[in-house]
Amino acid sequence: MTTRTASDRIDALHAAHYASLLRFLIGLTHGERQTAEDLLQETMLRAWRHVEKLPTDPDGERRWLFTVARRLLIDLVRARQSRPSETPVLDMDWASSAEDTTDVAIATQSIRTAFDRLSDAHRNVLSDLHFRGEAPESIARKLRVPVGTVKSRAHYALRALRDGMEARG
DSSP: OOHHHHHHHHHHHHHHHHHHHHHHHHHHTTTOHHHHHHHHHHHHHHHHHTGGGSOSSHHHHHHHHHHHHHHHHHHHHHHHHHSOOOOOOOOOGGGOOTTOOHHHHHHHHHHHHHHHTSOHHHHHHHIIIIISOOOHHHHHHHHTSOHHHHHHHHHHHHHHHHHHHHHTO
8 A cells, every 4th residue: 555545544534533532532531531632643553554454444444443442541551550650740840939048948848848748649639639730520530539539638638738837837
């Protein structure tokens, strides 16, 4: 198959199946759109690599794409389960100012120390809410807990953060 023909075929596949495949993946990832888009991109890349082996009928194409996407998701879930969960690094560079003083440095260190002393659950919820700007509903879906649990963790995390900072002066 020539490069131009392959490119046309992939363009046609993308146009025909993009929206339904993305909806399918968003559902499987519990609303994690970025993960769904990454999986969709990898699915289309696999289609490009195997364009000469793809079924030629529309139903066969669709089945092939959805099967590849589902298997990619299974691989992703297994990979996430086989390695320890990642703890986000707290980026405090935003706290720098033109007037860095000793007081600012002490306050920044106090925040870092208090943040590091939080439990993983509290630290993750605060990071997702305040640093990544995620909605409580999105975090709840990701963690598979009720929204109230996310809000409760955020409340207690902020209280522990405040208490930790007050203890340091």
